[in-house]
Amino acid sequence: MDYTTATSINLARLLKEGGTARAQGVVQEAFVVGEERFPLQGEASWRVAISSVGGNEYWLSGEVEGVVLMECRRCLRPTPTRIHAHFQHLLHYEPGLEEVVFHEEGEEEFYAFGLPDLDLLPFLTEAFVTEMPYTVLCEEGCKGLCPVCGADRNVEDCGHEPEAFHPFLGLKDLLPEL
Known part of the structure; x- marks a missing residue:
C-alpha cells in the first residue's frame, strides 16, 4: 500500500464535482492532546472517505489503528496496547472559514470547514485516544x-x-x- 505521513486531504475536486474522496496514511511517533503525549510502537495507519451528501454537506468516515505504549497501572512499565477505532462526522463547507469549527445545534452535531485542504489529524487523534482503555496491565500477574x-x-x-x-x-x- 502507498501510505503517506501527511494527515490532510485536498477536497478541491470533491467540492466542485461531488462524489467521494479517499485518503490513507500513517501517524508516526505519537498522538498529542494538549500537553499529553501518547507514544506509538511503530506507526498508526489510517483510512478515510469523504462523500458529498448534497449542498455543502459531506460525510467523513474512517478508521485508525496502531499500538500505543501505555503505562502498566501497577509497575509503570511501557505496555503495548492495540487500538482500532472507527469514526464518522458530518461536515459543512463554509467558504472562507480559516479553521475547522465544531457546532452543536439541537441534536445535530457537525464540523464546519472553509479550506479545501482538510486537516485530518484532530479527527484521527480524537478517535484513537477515545478508544484507548483507561488502564492496562503489562501482564495479568503483575506484582507492581x-x-x-x-x-x-x-x-x-x-x-x-x-x-x-x-x-x-x-x-x-x-x-x-x-
Whole structure:
C-alpha cells in the first residue's frame, strides 16, 4: 500500500464535482492532546472517505489503528496496547472559514470547514485516544512497585513484605491496644 505521513486531504475536486474522496496514511511517533503525549510502537495507519451528501454537506468516515505504549497501572512499565477505532462526522463547507469549527445545534452535531485542504489529524487523534482503555496491565500477574522502596517487584525481590490489606487497618492507631 502507498501510505503517506501527511494527515490532510485536498477536497478541491470533491467540492466542485461531488462524489467521494479517499485518503490513507500513517501517524508516526505519537498522538498529542494538549500537553499529553501518547507514544506509538511503530506507526498508526489510517483510512478515510469523504462523500458529498448534497449542498455543502459531506460525510467523513474512517478508521485508525496502531499500538500505543501505555503505562502498566501497577509497575509503570511501557505496555503495548492495540487500538482500532472507527469514526464518522458530518461536515459543512463554509467558504472562507480559516479553521475547522465544531457546532452543536439541537441534536445535530457537525464540523464546519472553509479550506479545501482538510486537516485530518484532530479527527484521527480524537478517535484513537477515545478508544484507548483507561488502564492496562503489562501482564495479568503483575506484582507492581514496592510501596516502601519503589522497586519493581516483577524484576527483583527487595525484601519488603506487602502489608496485609484490611478495611479497618486505618483504625488500629485510633484504638488502644487490647
